[in-house]
Amino acid sequence: MSGFQQADFSYQGIRSDMDRLQQALAKSLQQGGHPLPDAPRRRILNLACGRADETGILIDVFGQDAQQLDILGADLRAPEIEEARARWKADPKNGLLTRFESGDGLQILDGLAPGEQFDVAFLRHQNFWNGNDLWQGMFDRSLHRLTDDGLLVITSYFDLEHRQACTALKRLGAVQIADYRNPDSRLISAKHQKSVDRHIAVFRKPPSP
Secondary structure: OOOOOOOOOOOOOHHHHHHHHHHHHHHHHHHHOOOOOOOOEEEEEEEOOOOOOOHHHHHHHHOOOOOEEEEEEEEOOHHHHHHHHHHOOOEHHHOEEEEEEEOOHHHHHHOOOOOOOEEEEEEOOOOOOOOHHHHHHHHHHHHHOEEEEEEEEEEEOOHHHHHHHHHHHHHOOOEEEEEEEOOOOOEEEOOOOEEOOOEEEEEEOOOOO
16 A cells, blocks of 8 residues: 555544555455456545545555555545645556545546446445435446445444435445445444544445346
8 A cells, every 4th residue: 555655644543444454355355256357457436535544455455466446435525635635646557546536426436438447436425314216316326337246335433324325226236245344444433433444344236137
């Protein structure tokens, strides 16, 4: 991760959160038993990415066996996207291409080229409880942009929103292969039972008819 990172994190403690996220992702994928097939090129879609702090983890977890890794991050918040661009610049010599776009996630997904697909769609701390129609649309479009062997991965702060998001994805036909409660997630609010990457779920796209 450090070999690609061009600027330090904005806030103290993020690196520790990233270490815990990497361990939890590894355990989730192990639980799912569905590693991505070997491929010379791998593409990752990171929606509602904010500052995209997790980019290094996505590189480590999903990109180590690929000769080329393409990452597209998107978020409504322009300042956060600018920070992501400064921190995770493309490094073509090492096979890393990054693109971070500021804008509405649905519009960005709809604006992709026809047939453009991704091996991983990642939505960290999805906010299904705060606009379920929006997030259902994001889930649906993300699933349709996956390759046949692709994975959709979500993390959640709260128990209830995690259950709601997983239910919505299943209704869209997604096949859940892992649901991991991270015992090491950093507590933010005991009153609201909120913690960083509290839950991780992994899905495959709906099977072809």
